[in-house]
Amino acid sequence: MRRRESARERERARRADEEEHVADRPRIGIFGAGKVGTALARLLLDAGYEVALTGSPRQTALDLLVAVVAPGARVATADDLVAGADVIVVAVPFGKAPSVPWDAFDGRIVVDATNYWPPVDGHIAEIDDDPRTTSEVHAGWNPAARLVKSLNHLGYHDMEDDALPAGSPLRRALAVVGDDAEARAVVAAIIDDIGFDPVDGGALVNGCALEPGHPAFGRELSATELEGLLEAERVVAA
Incomplete structure (x- = not known):
């Protein structure tokens, strides 16, 4: 007769499964x-990811800040963050994007969550005169990075309020655009894990639909609705 597992053994097995699942997930910087x-x-962190954060050199007591507002995240230098991350998220103000070490991102999946918004950033002539999307501009700073545009078209205050199983x-949808299909798939899985329906928007040029002043920015949309807006934007762009 097969021995029945004890509650302790079942709990041990459950924890081992969870640890294995977390270990398979990319480390996020x-x-x-x-x-x-x-x-x-x-x-x-709530979804079980390992997270490292780095901030502005002007931010004082960053360890204390992160311990209070994101307990469990690790504070790292820029170099350490890049070295230890499988996926890097750029979530700085748009005007600070040039200060990020793009040249260190070779081969890394990089999520560009920035937004160029003249009411906040002022008008930047180089951006206003460039026909490319802002993420295409950033991708040009290091073509060896696997850049994906996402997480930019909802407000920070909506992230936790709108996340659902x-x-x-x-459930709200978030788009993922980029020229590397595998990188898009990795980011899509992360988006699903944190509580949103990922929508594959194809090439990076399609990110124009996610920028301020365009149809998907700031709107609560289902996956079907977001797919429709992305398709309409592609048609208009063509």
Whole structure:
């Protein structure tokens, strides 16, 4: 007769499964310890991800800040964050994006969560005169990085409020665009884990639909609705 597992053995097996699942997940490094970066860190930590954060050199007592607003996240230098991360999220103000070490991102999946918003950033002539999307501009700073545009078209205050379990009829959708299909798939899985329905929007050029002033920015949309807006934007762009 087969011996029945004890409650302790079942609990041990459950924990081992959880640890194995977490170990399979990519390690996340976030540039930006502001409201977006820390809200995202909390969601990732709740979903079982290992998270490192780095902030501005002007941020004092960063260890204390992160311990309070994102307990469980690790504070790292920029170099250590890059060395230890499988996926890097750039969540700094748009005007600070050039200060991020893009040249160190070779081969890394990089999520560009920044937004160029003239009411906040002022007009930047180089961006206004460039026909590319802002993420295409950033991708040009290091073509060896596997850049994906996502997590930019919802507010930091919506991240935790709108996150819902998979299958919820009210689950909000987030788009993933980028020229590397495998990188898009990795980011899509992360988005699903933190409580949103991922929508594959194809090539990086399609990220224009996610920028301020465009149809998907700031709107609570289902996956079907978001897919429709992305398709309409592609048609218009063509």
